[in-house]
Amino acid sequence: MKPGQLESVGVDAASRARLEQLLNGFWFSQTLSTAACLGLPDALVEDGWSSDAELARSLALNPDALRRLMRALATIGVFEEDLERPGWWRHTPDSRLLCSDAAGDLAARARALGELAWRPWGELKTSVQTGRPAFESVFGRSFFAQLQAEPAMAQTFARTMASFTQATARAVADHAPKLPAGHRVVDVGGSHGSMLAALMRANPGVEGVLFDRPEIIGQAKPELEDLSPQLEGGDFFESVPAGADVYLLSWILHDWDDAQCAVILDKCVQAMKPGGQIWVVEMVVGPGAPLPAAYFDLEMLIQTGGRERSLRAFERIFADAGLHLERSVELPLPQRLLIASRAD
Numbered sequence: 001m002k003p004g005q006l007e008s009v010g011v012d013a014a015s016r017a018r019l020e021q022l023l024n025g026f027w028f029s030q031t032l033s034t035a036a037c038l039g040l041p042d043a044l045v046e047d048g049w050s051s052d053a054e055l056a057r058s059l060a061l062n063p064d065a066l067r068r069l070m071r072a073l074a075t076i077g078v079f080e081e082d083l084e085r086p087g088w089w090r091h092t093p094d095s096r097l098l099c100s101d102a103a104g105d106l107a108a109r110a111r112a113l114g115e116l117a118w119r120p121w122g123e124l125k126t127s128v129q130t131g132r133p134a135f136e137s138v139f140g141r142s143f144f145a146q147l148q149a150e151p152a153m154a155q156t157f158a159r160t161m162a163s164f165t166q167a168t169a170r171a172v173a174d175h176a177p178k179l180p181a182g183h184r185v186v187d188v189g190g191s192h193g194s195m196l197a198a199l200m201r202a203n204p205g206v207e208g209v210l211f212d213r214p215e216i217i218g219q220a221k222p223e224l225e226d227l228s229p230q231l232e233g234g235d236f237f238e239s240v241p242a243g244a245d246v247y248l249l250s251w252i253l254h255d256w257d258d259a260q261c262a263v264i265l266d267k268c269v270q271a272m273k274p275g276g277q278i279w280v281v282e283m284v285v286g287p288g289a290p291l292p293a294a295y296f297d298l299e300m301l302i303q304t305g306g307r308e309r310s311l312r313a314f315e316r317i318f319a320d321a322g323l324h325l326e327r328s329v330e331l332p333l334p335q336r337l338l339i340a341s342r343a344d
């Protein structure tokens with residue numbers, strides 16, 4: 001064999017191995033999600049070993065199937081089996097992260113994957129054929145209507161958002177312009193308030209208003225501890241709280257199509273003080289988009305019918321709402337803070 005041919009065999013083998021690993025990716029997300037949905041990480045004793053027979057009894061699971069699930073998870077570093085005593089398991093650092101009280105709330109993300117994302121992602125092909133969110137055909141209603149009908153799912157989703165946003169909120173607060181005391185900020189669709197809390201901590205004396213659907217606002221208090229923002233429930237397609245200096249839209253516009261974004265932006269423009277601003281925190285896509293932005297774009301296609309947008313697309317929807325993009329602030333994440341104000 002010539003040297004060039006040998007080299008190409010090596011490249012092919014590496015590409016094949018990489019693709020095989022990617023093709024099997026669903027094994028890992030589904031086993032992790034199943035463990036979290038079954039409450040398995042929480043059921044293991046904190047320190048020491050737990051028997052799978054006892055775990056199966058306490059969680060009402062099939063003992064043989066549970067052992068096989070745990071064995072698979074152990075191969076990826078989640079749970080460890082006692083080599084001397086088959087069927088006895090203990091936590092690893094990774095499995096501890098899937099406990100419902102662990103920092104970062106990956107357990108909620110793993111549960112949301114199983115409860116909300118898995119079945120619509122299974123219909124990606126349909127969404128690519130039709131351009132419509134597969135979520136609606138799988139669940140029989142829109143994403144947010146489903147959350148409204150299923151409070152436990154809404155809670156899991158809100159905790160998932162908090163898990164994403166807690167990781168980014170500090171960076172947003174550090175990179176955003178400083179706000180003077182007495183300025184009023186409305187976190188529009190602010191969920192449990194992770195982003196608002198970071199902004200209020202970084203800008204002492206700022207008045208915060210957390211605005212979301214009533215059933216979400218009802219669950220929001222524990223996230224906000226000592227900050228006491230005003231809590232307001234409502235529908236941003238109807239109106240948003242009036243008279244603020246800043247309307248913050250973090251991961252809101254990506255849920256909606258351009259016409260729906262125009263309505264939300266218009267409600268904010270109508271409500272804001274003269275000289276007020278709209279702050280948008282979103283991922284930005286374009287040629288060479290980073291992995292999470294491109295995949296979140298597909299997630300929006302499948303789940304809500306929204307999309308991640310290019311900077312040009314944001315400029316267009318701002319212009320349609322009578323706004324112009326004043327500043328685009330790069331965050332040390334694949335996200336940007338876009339600051340818009342009235343065009344006139």
Ligand SMILES: C[S@@+](CC[C@H](N)C(=O)[O-])C[C@H]1O[C@@H](n2cnc3c(N)ncnc32)[C@H](O)[C@@H]1O
Pocket residue numbers: 144161162165188189190191192194195211212213216234235236237249250251252255
């Ligand atoms: C993707 S989450 C973003 C949450 C939060 N801003 C963050 O960055 O973590 C979208 C939020 O919009 C809220 N939402 C959806 N439809 C709404 C509506 N019509 N009126 C008010 N809030 C709404 C949802 O309840 C949810 O909290």
